[in-house]
Amino acid sequence: MADSFCPDCKRPTEVVFDHSAGDTVCSECGLVLEAHSIDETSEWRTFANESGDNDPVRVGGPSNPLLADGGLSTVISKPNGSSGDFLTSSLGRWQNRGANPDRSLIQAFKTIATMSDRLGLVATIKDRANEIYKKVEDQKPLRGRNQDAILAACLYIACRQEDKPRTVKEICSVANGATKKEIGRAKEYIVKQLEVEMGQSMEMGTIHAGDFLRRFCSHLGMSNQTVKAAQEAVQKSEELDIRRSPISIAAAVIYIITQLSDDKKLLKDISLATGVAEGTIRNSYKDLHPHASKLVPSWYAKKEDLKNLCSP
Amino acid sequence: MADTGSSESNQVSDPSGRPTPMLQNVVSTVNLNCTLDLKAIALHARNAEYNPRRFAAVVMRIKEPKTTALIFSSGKIVCTGAKTVQQSQLAARKYARIVEKLGFHVNFRDFKIQNLVASCNVLVPISLTRLACHHYEHATYEPELFPGLIYRMRRPKITMLIFPSGKLVITGAKERVEIDTAFENIYPVLMSFRINKKDK
Numbered sequence: 001m002a003d004s005f006c007p008d009c010k011r012p013t014e015v016v017f018d019h020s021a022g023d024t025v026c027s028e029c030g031l032v033l034e035a036h037s038i039d040e041t042s043e044w045r046t047f048a049n050e051s052g053d054n055d056p057v058r059v060g061g062p063s064n065p066l067l068a069d070g071g072l073s074t075v076i077s078k079p080n081g082s083s084g085d086f087l088t089s090s091l092g093r094w095q096n097r098g099a100n101p102d103r104s105l106i107q108a109f110k111t112i113a114t115m116s117d118r119l120g121l122v123a124t125i126k127d128r129a130n131e132i133y134k135k136v137e138d139q140k141p142l143r144g145r146n147q148d149a150i151l152a153a154c155l156y157i158a159c160r161q162e163d164k165p166r167t168v169k170e171i172c173s174v175a176n177g178a179t180k181k182e183i184g185r186a187k188e189y190i191v192k193q194l195e196v197e198m199g200q201s202m203e204m205g206t207i208h209a210g211d212f213l214r215r216f217c218s219h220l221g222m223s224n225q226t227v228k229a230a231q232e233a234v235q236k237s238e239e240l241d242i243r244r245s246p247i248s249i250a251a252a253v254i255y256i257i258t259q260l261s262d263d264k265k266l267l268k269d270i271s272l273a274t275g276v277a278e279g280t281i282r283n284s285y286k287d288l289h290p291h292a293s294k295l296v297p298s299w300y301a302k303k304e305d306l307k308n309l310c311s312p
Numbered sequence: 313m314a315d316t317g318s319s320e321s322n323q324v325s326d327p328s329g330r331p332t333p334m335l336q337n338v339v340s341t342v343n344l345n346c347t348l349d350l351k352a353i354a355l356h357a358r359n360a361e362y363n364p365r366r367f368a369a370v371v372m373r374i375k376e377p378k379t380t381a382l383i384f385s386s387g388k389i390v391c392t393g394a395k396t397v398q399q400s401q402l403a404a405r406k407y408a409r410i411v412e413k414l415g416f417h418v419n420f421r422d423f424k425i426q427n428l429v430a431s432c433n434v435l436v437p438i439s440l441t442r443l444a445c446h447h448y449e450h451a452t453y454e455p456e457l458f459p460g461l462i463y464r465m466r467r468p469k470i471t472m473l474i475f476p477s478g479k480l481v482i483t484g485a486k487e488r489v490e491i492d493t494a495f496e497n498i499y500p501v502l503m504s505f506r507i508n509k510k511d512k
Contacts, residue, residue: 243476
């Protein structure tokens with residue numbers, strides 16, 4: 001029941017909507033104002049106990065704003081049975097032969113997805129990496145470089161921007177064939193490009209040992225006590241004048257803390273978990289050892305236990 | 313210790329006690345204004361190497377001043393390795409003389425200093441993380457990739473590598489004045505981010 005203007009009665013009259021035929025009918029003179037109106041209510045009924053595998057409400061995959069056509073996956077298929085006329089069978093062929101402008105982009109996104117899957121990264125990081133790649137995609141100076149290195153660098157930058165940094169060595173391990181040097185160079189270039197495009201809003205803070213500590217500790221299977229002690233030690237190490245990469249410092253701190261606990265980790269294991277070479281951990285240990293009393297929290301180990309720490 | 317003593321005596325300080333950057337490398341170019349036959353030069357000159365498949369220039373070295381030159385077939389020469397601007401010009405003239413003696417009609421045209429590299433030591437350790445944090449618009453610090461902080465100053469347009477020991481490399485200058493200005497600008501900044509040794 002609605003009020004609408006009827007052309008026959010020439011005044012607003014009460015209008016009835018007939019759902020069975022989709023007609024809008026004037027109640028005074030019976031004139032059909034609109035026929036075949038489209039019903040926009042739900043087409044299917046979904047029940048709570050039905051399987052969620054095919055939800056008939058939605059068609060196709062999630063729309064991807066980064067792709068040119070939004071990721072539409074409609075294809076023209078060949079008709080069943082006999083080939084029919086020439087047109088229907090050729091349409092399918094023609095659609096697939098045409099160059100898809102996004103083909104390389106889709107391939108790149110797939111590679112980024114594989115890499116982030118191997119590292120166990122959340123979807124936000126993967127999406128950010130995709131966005132970054134789209135921004136720097138297909139620029140002339142990048143053409144010469146290793147494609148894997150560029151994708152790895154996009155992933156590295158995405159991790160840094162989300163405040164969940166991954167060491168370049170970790171990214172290296174999932175990027176097939178890209179060396180640390182290539183990824184580093186690609187990363188510098190991409191950061192410069194992004195600054196040019198986005199106008200100076202790229203502020204990726206420097207990495208700190210503490211960012212990686214939690215992850216290294218869980219790779220080694222350290223107990224909660226040791227993890228907490230290691231975190232406190234790393235916090236204190238920031239104030240010292242130690243000229244080493246934060247990753248090496250984290251590895252050396254883990255070594256010190258585990259040597260003081262009951263569950264001593266071998267240099268080999270720490271080297272595997274952190275990606276730092278054994279020799280480097282030994283050298284960083286030499287640098288940290290004089291400050292051990294300042295680093296190790298007092299509730300974790302007493303002064304006498306510190307004397308047991310082997311001198312480098 | 314002997315180390316710190318020698319490093320201090322190697323540096324030149326101005327009257328205010330502030331260290332002065334010392335030139336380590338001068339790169340210059342000169343145009344001989346004459347097409348050269350690189351094969352002939354490589355065959356007849358001493359201390360010359362020429363691998364046309366690897367690089368399209370003759371690499372020649374002289375002992376005094378100790379420099380290396382890239383000589384191109386267009387007649388242009390790049391002279392590197394000199395310690396002062398005067399040495400660089402002297403070396404470039406010597407290379408031109410060598411080429412002349414081999415029978416080419418050379419002119420010594422458009423001698424230009426392209427790059428000056430200087431090093432310096434502020435003698436105090438610097439906290440690169442804090443410096444990178446406060447000067448994020450100019451500084452790039454990636455300890456995983458390179459142990460030094462890369463500071464790109466805009467006026468004058470100079471790039472500096474700052475290391476945690478307090479040693480500095482200043483490069484990208486075309487004139488000595490630019491190096492001195494850049495150092496004047498960066499010295500107070502570095503001093504404000506130094507690490508004070510706490511004796512506990």
